[in-house]
Amino acid sequence: MKQTTPDWAKKSPYDKYFDFIGPKADRYTILTEHIEKLKLNSAVISVAGNRHIFIFPPGQKSLRSAGGIFPFSGKSPYLFSAHYDRVEGSPGANDNSIAVFHLLNIAVKLSARTGSGSGSGSLSNEWIIVFTDKEELSAGETLEDQGSFTLAKKIKSWGLDKAKIFNFDACGTGNVFIISTTTDHILKDTDRPNISKIKKSINQLRDYALETADLLRFDKVLLAPTPFSDDVGFLRAGLAAQTITILPQDEAQKYEELLRTRPEFVDVIISGKVKEPQERRHLPETWRNINNASDTPLRLTPQFFEKVCHFMENLCR
Numbered sequence: 001m002k003q004t005t006p007d008w009a010k011k012s013p014y015d016k017y018f019d020f021i022g023p024k025a026d027r028y029t030i031l032t033e034h035i036e037k038l039k040l041n042s043a044v045i046s047v048a049g050n051r052h053i054f055i056f057p058p059g060q061k062s063l064r065s066a067g068g069i070f071p072f073s074g075k076s077p078y079l080f081s082a083h084y085d086r087v088e089g090s091p092g093a094n095d096n097s098i099a100v101f102h103l104l105n106i107a108v109k110l111s112a113r114t115g116s117g118s119g120s121g122s123l124s125n126e127w128i129i130v131f132t133d134k135e136e137l138s139a140g141e142t143l144e145d146q147g148s149f150t151l152a153k154k155i156k157s158w159g160l161d162k163a164k165i166f167n168f169d170a171c172g173t174g175n176v177f178i179i180s181t182t183t184d185h186i187l188k189d190t191d192r193p194n195i196s197k198i199k200k201s202i203n204q205l206r207d208y209a210l211e212t213a214d215l216l217r218f219d220k221v222l223l224a225p226t227p228f229s230d231d232v233g234f235l236r237a238g239l240a241a242q243t244i245t246i247l248p249q250d251e252a253q254k255y256e257e258l259l260r261t262r263p264e265f266v267d268v269i270i271s272g273k274v275k276e277p278q279e280r281r282h283l284p285e286t287w288r289n290i291n292n293a294s295d296t297p298l299r300l301t302p303q304f305f306e307k308v309c310h311f312m313e314n315l316c317r
Contacts (some may be wrong), residue, residue, distance in 0.1 A: 008302045013038055013104040020100075021091045021297070027084055028053075031100065031131060040107050048150035050133035053084070055107045057114040057125055073159030077126040078316045080106070081230055081241070082168045083135030083147070087291040093300060095290035096135070098172030102305065103129050106312045127316050128163070135169075135230050136291070148233030148241075155239065164205060165241035166315055169229040173286045174248035175304040177218060177311065179209050180226040182243070183235050185266050194238065201240035209242055212314050218307075222252050224259060225266045227274070227287060246308060248301070251284035258282055 009017050016034045020027055028051060035042045041056045060071040071077075082099040086092030107129050114125045134147035143149060155163065183202055187195060206223075213221045226245055234241040247255065258265060265282065268274050280288060289295055 006297075006302065008305060013108055014101050017097065017101050018297075021093050021097050023091070027086070028133075031084055035104070038104065038108060040104075040111060045154075047147070047154050050147040050150065052133055052147065052151055053131040055111075055129040057127060058111055059114075070158035070160065071128065072126055072163070074162075075126060076162040076164055077128055077160070078124060079128045079130065079155075079160070079163040079165045080168065080312065080315070081130045081132055081148070081165065083133070083230055084131040085133055085136050085147075087136050090290070090292055090295045091297070093295050093297045094172040094286070095170045095295055096168075098300060098305075099168040099170065100131055102171055102309050102312060103131070103168065105309050106316075109313060110316060122317055123313070124316050128160075132230055135233075143228075143233055143236045146230070146233035146236075148230035149237050152234045152237030152239045156237070161239065163239075164208070165231075165234060165239060166205065166209070167230045167234070167241050167243040168312070169226075169243055169245050170286070170290055171244070171246045171308050172300045172305070174246045174251065174301060175307060176220040176222055176247050176249050176252035177213060178226055178245045178247055178252065179206055179221065179223050180229070180231065180243035180245065181206075181223050182225045182228065182269070183231055183241075185225055185270055186232065186235065198235070198238065198240050202242065205240060205242035209244060209315065212311065212317075216311060216314060218311070220249060220252070222247075222256060224255060225269050227269060227283075244311075246304070247284050247286055251286055255284050 005018060008014055016030055019025060020030050032053060041058050041060060043054045045052050045054055056071050080103055082103050083096050084100050110127055113123055132147050132151060137145060187199055226243060229243045231241040231243040268279050273279050274283060289299060
């Protein structure tokens, strides 16, 4: 029986969403062709065999040219990231397709403002959106195999080490904004050189995310550790990044209670033991249903999509 396309997926830029999550979808081709159709200023940059898709404001040169520099080199642009790959066998409806399309929506809005010259007011004209490749790791791979790790090294060489990086993952189910603290716990007992600078940058990104939520009068916000995402790859390469995800309110409340009663559960997440059945059952249901066949559009909550996009857009102020 053919599935009826919901109204939200009939509107641009979400009109290619169901193609994107198809079982045999060539996600790279669908995404790059859709970006071209939306007339966004984009470039594909390959790093260590991974194809990362960049979107820049109108008029910005998207690639380094002879004698030129990368856009916003030496500055502190907003850099919003979301991985576009998925685990084999999973539709990837929430992880991470919907965040990709939310950022396409933001790219269209920011491009329109920048192109009209109105972005110099409440929103910044200095932004980059990047869809990262290879966030999902296979058995036996390490964080240094993650696409964001090698990408971060390039970002630093391009003079973007001061970029304000916000990473969005699984942003399609619920209305409670989870501001990830995973990197805090990873850095807690680390004595790597320059670590204090990275910690300070992460705290600044987190404070800014909380300020944005407060500005928008969002009362459903939780600071909590989350499963690994691109932020960990960025961190491994020496770049601060703040991951933001979403959970339904009842799941967020139960998770908050779990962390109060079992503070050591953070170590379970960091160590990877959360993949074991006896620990996995403690994860919020939304997280248990990603990276497998259960990650379908039926679990999405489109009534909150506009709120998520509003938050994304206002981070770029």
